[in-house]
Amino acid sequence: MTAAPAPAGAFPYQLIATDLDGTLLRDDHTVSARTRGALATACARGAAHIVVTGRAVPWTRHILDDLGYDGIAVCGQGAQVYHAGEHRLLTSVTLDRRLAGLALDKIQAETGPLAVAASRDGVDGEVIVGPGYDVGQGPLPVVAFTDSTDLWSAPLNKVYIQHPNLTDDELAAVALRIAGDLVSVTMAGPGVVELLPLGLSKATGLSLAARRLKVSAASTIAFGDMPNDVPMFGWAAHGVAMANAHPELKSVADEVTSSNDEDGIAVVLERLLG
8 A cells, every 4th residue: 555645855754663773773872973963854755754663661771862853653563652852741651560570470380480571650660670680781771670660669551571492483483372362462583582462563653643643544654673573663654664674574564674773764765855
């Protein structure tokens, strides 16, 4: 499906939705001057740019501030609609902790012990990390916990799980099979399998944000790289996978562009700008 024809000189889509990691961000966690320029030109021709990320607000806002981004962003895998300019949440969906605990127990009954982390709700919500959970490299702040009751002591947007032997795809498949009637399950990146409120996805948050912006799915182009972007591609008129994208996302994309390190977003936007 493609967007309706635009007036001469206008960008052919009203909304440009971009994932962050592996998509808008290069592997060094920066946005290239070329991509910034292409987005700025598209916006000058009538489009709006919206960030749609699996990261919760505390792990996103420093990037948005660096970009000079002052509009609405969708964070936390669709759980949070955030006004970057005002530094406040417009909407927030939290995980039913009882159901999440039951889901976690059911999954571990089949897989054995998991390493677990969780994202607490709120603009200043902490990411709490249990024993053995690998947060990878980078400056993102976390708070360690050892008492399992701490995991459920405050409202959460999501729970992260890792397994010592199963691959991310294998763990996500097991979690979905065992607990898919209790929580939504997605894989958002290397080592990032998430348990979310049932029915929640990036498409949920993006549709809410788009309504606020008075734009429709039919006038939206979306860029992403991981399976958690599949619902967003299903919602948007046109889905563009990065060259570095997961095969599952490439299989449902309308096109595949260059990688995040090769200005894949700019390549497509420049073509559409003519």
